[in-house]
Amino acid sequence: NAGVTQTPKFRVLKTGQSMTLLCAQDMNHEYMYWYRQDPGMGLRLIHYSVGEGTTAKGEVPDGYNVSRLKKQNFLLGLESAAPSQTSVYFCASSYGPSGGGYGYTFGSGTRLTVV
Amino acid sequence: DAKTTQPTSMDCAEGRAANLPCNHSTISGNEYVYWYRQIHSQGPQYIIHGLKNNETNEMASLIITEDRKSSTLILPHATLRDTAVYYCIAPGGSQGNLIFGKGTKLSVKP
Numbered sequence: 394n395a396g397v398t399q400t401p402k403f404r405v406l407k408t409g410q411s412m413t414l415l416c417a418q419d420m421n422h423e424y425m426y427w428y429r430q431d432p433g434m435g436l437r438l439i440h441y442s443v444g445e446g447t448t449a450k451g452e453v454p455d456g457y458n459v460s461r462l463k464k465q466n467f468l469l470g471l472e473s474a475a476p477s478q479t480s481v482y483f484c485a486s487s488y489g490p491s492g493g494g495y496g497y498t499f500g501s502g503t504r505l506t507v508v
Numbered sequence: 509d510a511k512t513t514q515p516t517s518m519d520c521a522e523g524r525a526a527n528l529p530c531n532h533s534t535i536s537g538n539e540y541v542y543w544y545r546q547i548h549s550q551g552p553q554y555i556i557h558g559l560k561n562n563e564t565n566e567m568a569s570l571i572i573t574e575d576r577k578s579s580t581l582i583l584p585h586a587t588l589r590d591t592a593v594y595y596c597i598a599p600g601g602s603q604g605n606l607i608f609g610k611g612t613k614l615s616v617k618p
Contacts, residue, residue, distance in 0.1 A: 397551075426605070435595065435608035436552065451605065483551050491599040491606050494540050494559070499551030 395419050397500035399484050405506045406474045414469040414503050416484030424487045425467035426451075426497065427459060429480040436483060442467055443490075474507045481505070512596045517613040520590075526583040528612055530596030533577040539599065541572060542606065543581045545592040552595065552608075555581065586616045 398417045406412055416425065423444050428436040428451075438451030442461040456478060458470045467486075471478060482503045489495040513531040520526040532541060542557040556563055556570045558579070563570045569582040583590055595611040 428608075435610050436606075438605055438607065441605060452607070481549065485551075485606075491540065491542060491557075491597075494557065496542065496554040496557060497544075497552075497606060498554070501551050502549065 397484055397486055397498050399482075399500035399503050401503060402501070403504045405508060406471075407508055408474060408476060410474050411470070411472050412474065412505075413471075414482055414484075414505075416467045416469070416486075416500060418465055418467075418486040418498070420486060420488075420498065421464070422486035422488055422498070423464070424489060424495075425461065426485045426487075427457070427467065427469045428483045428485065429453065429478075430483060430502075431480050439469065439482075476507045479505060479507045512598055512609060514594075514596050514609065514612045516610070517615070519615050519617060520583075520586045522588060522616055522618050523585055526581075526586040526590065526614060526616065528581040528583075528594050528596075528614065529578065530580070531578045532596070532598045535576055535598050537576075541570070541576075541579050542595075542597045542599065543568070543570065544595045544597065544606075544608075545590075546595070546611070547589075547592040555594075586614075588616050588618065590614065591616045 426441040427439040440459040445464040484500045485497040487495045543555040544552040546552045558570045572579045593611040
């Protein structure tokens with residue numbers, strides 16, 4: 394099993410460019426999440442999905458859009474990248490909500506720099 | 509989500525037990541306590557979780573006080589590879605998403 398796979402692993406964008414980060418999981422998990430982590434800080438939840446075709450906002454959703462067209466994939470889009478979006482992005486998935494006793498599996502991250 | 513409080517950093521000698529404390533005094537009766545760790549810049553790794561009873565798996569043990577207001581993660585024989593930031597999280601609400609704080613930076617030293 395590959396678990397949670399994120400692509401790309403690294404990317405440099407110019408301000409105003411757009412891009413899509415892909416997260417794929419092969420564990421048949423219902424729930425998927427996108428987090429960002431800035432230097433010296435904990436992870437902050439951007440958006441999440443509780444099943445195919447659903448999305449919801451997390452703590453810091455502004456400037457990002459997401460889509461969950463297939464159960465195994467969760468896409469994070471930046472329509473017009475800004476330097477403030479320079480960060481490491483982590484995707485995660487789980488069978489159910491952690492409030493219900495389900496642990497998350499995380500990907501290895503995408504390091505994005507916006508210049 | 510219940511607020512959790514952890515020490516900023518801790519040291520442990522290699523081969524000794526590492527005991528990482530966490531206070532969660534506002535936790536409600538149906539909120540789990542989770543522990544994750546993040547080694548360097550890798551994605552967080554699930555360690556263990558519990559509700560009321562103490563739990564043990566191949567990685568660690570979780571001791572939860574009877575009043576559930578605090579817990580301790582125990583790494584029985586710490587190695588250099590256990591050097592990481594350890595997060596104690598008590599998600600709540602109907603969705604119960606994981607909200608990460610700054611965690612405890614554990615340094616295991618030879």
